[in-house]
Amino acid sequence: MENEYILEMRHITKSFPGVTALDDVDLKLRPGEVLALCGENGAGKSTLMKVLAGIYQPDSDKGEIYYQGQRRIFKAPVEAKQAGIIMVFQELSLVMDLSVAENIYLGSLPLKHGRIDWKTLYEDARKVLAEIKCDVDPKTPIGSLPIAQRQMVEIARGIALGAKILILDEPTSSLTDKEKDVFFENIRELKQKGTSVIYISHKMDEIMEISDRAMVLRDGKASGDFATANTTIDEIIQCMIGRSISNYYIKNKAQPGEELLRVEGLCREGQYEDISFSVRRGEIVGLYGLVGAGRTEIVESLFGITRPSRGDIYYKGKKIQIRNSVQAVRHKMAFVPENRKEQGLVLGETCRKNISLVKLPWIKKGGFVDTAKTFEIYEEYRHKLKINAASSEQLTAQLSGGNQQKIVLGKWLAIQPDLLILDEPTRGIDIGAKADIHRFISQLAEEGMAVILISSEMPEIIGVSNRLLCIRDGRICAQLSGEDINEQRIINAIMNQPEDRSNPAAS
């Protein structure tokens, strides 16, 4: 029976203990269609896809999946895989020590006479890689490739397995713009061949660029379905969060006060050189640059995680040496790291314990931790940052990205720092939480805190910073402030290379 839809999910409901992740959700997908799935974190996008991919099963009775016209039940990922529904995970699920080819055909290596047929494996891998224009030797161990190429391999895997429906979860988070263009080309080609793509992303501009339809989930329920060509970003966002955000970024109106931090001639071999700048109270200084430019390295030296080989740091007027993070904390510095899961949280512990972690030395009572105080801290920042957790005892591992980041932020704010360093604080966070965090940072600056903000998102850094340092190859290539903080100036600064022949417009 010819059906216009290759996939129909009807009345899907999925609950976990204490929470209903999906509530009577319908999803339709045509062959060769790119469907964007949008929603705040915790809205249920991942859950819905995991149900489709066979990792979860929908709650019994209700909820049916019709695939290629037939009612299907996928009890395990293998079954969905065999049917042609392939999910490419956000946390890259590759085996680092194995070769590219083996990763592409993981679990389904070709056999000949009962032995692994390596020749065929590499040939097939080469073919698939060529299809997505990925220039990588299939024999290389995947661990030695940069993240972008690893992502391509994940996609190659989907293709190699003959995916009819490819589910991509935030696939461009680690890709440069150039790579993203190639990636979208590949998606278009997949469309031509009749493969459908479900594309989960927070990046509105990408959604507008590549998708045919956009479906929105809010709080586990289907909230809207748009043909991309006929809608606007704002409309989609409104559907996602139930309110309009005209200004994502609120610039703080603070008057910068006295100088808090001054850095002169900071150098660290192989990482950064000749770094000099200052930060005043009530000021947000942005550090913009490409991945690998050296921004995190600079702030790591400020915070004592690494030590500069040369240069001076002046803090509150005095020259200081920060040998480790413990000293930094004593100086009332705070550092919200880039990777919240690995560097910012103890995932196996409760929200309350995480959020009171840095403050522990100050909340002792008779040699023991004052537990009552930890509850207080949690309550205070839950309220201030609008942290959405089931309770103070919930494990941080179970929170959404946005809430996790808020816990990390709360943890540092609890010590009332004078200097707050934020490294990519809103990466991978939904719009609502992003706005919350930006608003809060501005508020902190208005209250007199000095803030250093690292970001790779131009709109964010333009919107929030009072002053901006552009970092390229470990050096400051421009210091901008006020009106000068705009896209053109930033691009010019970053692109300004003496040997740059291809762009005559560069100054």
Place this chain on the structure above:
Amino acid sequence: MKKVVALILSALMILTCVAGCASSTDSSTPAPSSSADQPASDASSEAPADGEKEVVRIGMSANNIGIDDYQTKCDELLREYASTLEGVELTVLDAAGDVNTQISQIQDFIQQDMDAIIVWATDSVSVIPGLQQAQEAGVPIMCTNNPIDPSGEEYLTAFVGPDHYQEAVMCAEMLADMFPDGANVVQLTGTPGYDVSTWRQDGFEASIPENITILETQNADWNREKAQQQMEKLILKYGDQIDALYAADDNIAIGAYNALKAANMDIPIIACAFIGNEEGVKCMEDGIIDACVLQSPFPEAPAVMDTAVKIAKGEEVEFLTRYDLYPVTSENVRQVITDNGFEVWK
């Protein structure tokens, strides 16, 4: 660059380890060039390095030198004695109680063209293949102290050691003398599976008269603390029924004595072998141990070395050399020791 440095560093470290260790042993540092340039050679065709005086090279694989005072002292005396002999070079390796290690050591001795090998067997049966290999390679091999299973005797050139079985028999006789009307005794043995323990147990059990009953036997692993624990359990179980204790060695005896003292029991203790050290002598004189058989390391060293040198030179020896055992009691212990020219050692 980093990796080259790392490689050089590790090479240097290994070198220093090796060189440092090499310099602390008896052997002279060999000339590097000769061994490196030599192509693969047959094991048996190497001529002695020095031309004039032929040195008799003897290798010894000891059971477990550090495990108790007796073995440590034997090792010390052996080396002392060997150093007094002219033209004899003794190499001692410690098998740390492991049969595999011991056989490897025997193989390595064969490889190094030793003139004779002494083995203090870690296991009387499992070491036999090693003995066989030595014999087939033409290297005379002898054993000391721990007896070898009869099936392996054909490979041995000599055996020098105390007769543990006989020691046990002597103890049984002394016990019978103490209790002509019979008694109930408890027995504490050494490590199970170690043949010395087995001999000392079997010899005792076979030689006690009918009117002496063994209430219970427990193993004390040659260890003082374990002996004390086992004795405590036995006291709990049998209480006053126990008339005497037979301990496989003086260490065990002392441990058991502590338990008895704590329970306010004063019964005679007979220790099968007593090694003649200061602590042991004092114990005997204080009456802690009432009777035992003296097995001093002092006669052992010369007996072993002399036999070894003889077989290395290819001379005829008696196959079995037992050195003498002396039953002693509290009164005559010091006398017996000094009479026979041994020392009471620490």
Place this chain on the structure above:
Amino acid sequence: MSNLFTWITEKFRKNTIIPIFLIVFLVCSFFIDKFFSLGNFVNILGQNAEKGILAAGMTFVILNGYFDLSVGTLMGLTSCLTVGLTPVIGLIPSILLALCLGAAVGLINGLLVTKLKINAFIVTLAGMTIFRGITYMYTQQTVRGSSKAFYELSRGSFLGLPNPVWICLAFILLGQAVLYFTRHGRNTYAAGGNMSSAQNAGINVDRTVILNFVICSFCAAVAGVMYASKFNSASPTLGWPDAHMLAIAAVVLGGTKLSGGYGNMFYTLGGLCTLGMINNAMNLLKLSSYYNTLVMGIILIIVLYMDIVLREQSVPSKRANIPGAPKKLQKE
């Protein structure tokens, strides 16, 4: 010429056991009298054949991301059973029984680890003490061998190498073939490298783990049988207290990652031979066996440190400039 040099250094960097082996070999050959001779080398191989089989089995489990501490005492148990039961049920049935016991133990280990999710460390640690207990219940003394033919098996040699060495080599080659050419082998790498990835890719990880534990314990049983042949007897103390440590050390020294997913049989062979040479060197230098463990420990630390240093160079760290990417801004 410089191409050859880079090729060699690349190989050295990726396979750290090669330079390690060479360094130890050269140092020993140059500085230790009587090391460099065919007889000595044959000796070394012969002394390590049984340990090699133990290490070969251990390689499978380590590649899968676990380790097995019970192989030593299991080896002792099977050794005693082989020798002890020969007069009762015959030589071949005893050997078969011992081997089946090994496989069964592996099955139990695997099930406990996968189905009951008990930590492998605890399961195998318990196994280690349990087998020792069972062994001592069976016999407290050395069991005498009764089959001359069985004894002669280990004394025979072929082409100058003792038979046990050939058996060990066979296991190593067979093991490598399984690792490289069979689905199970590749699944082992996948499961050890990233268990969730493997699971999501449809690999039956539980089955893979169980099979590897079976292989490991089976190899331990084989080693036990071989020791029974070598000593023409079996002592209940065989394999206690730390036979498993040597096996693990050989595997890790060879370059197989303890966390799993990387390594192979040849690495283990290299590690085994290196440790064998060091052991031999200690003997030739007349060092007490206690120095042996000390030096081995030091070398292990050096090696693992070198591994980190060299590995860091081949996998670019997250922060490094992405090779080949143009340095200018990607946006046009």
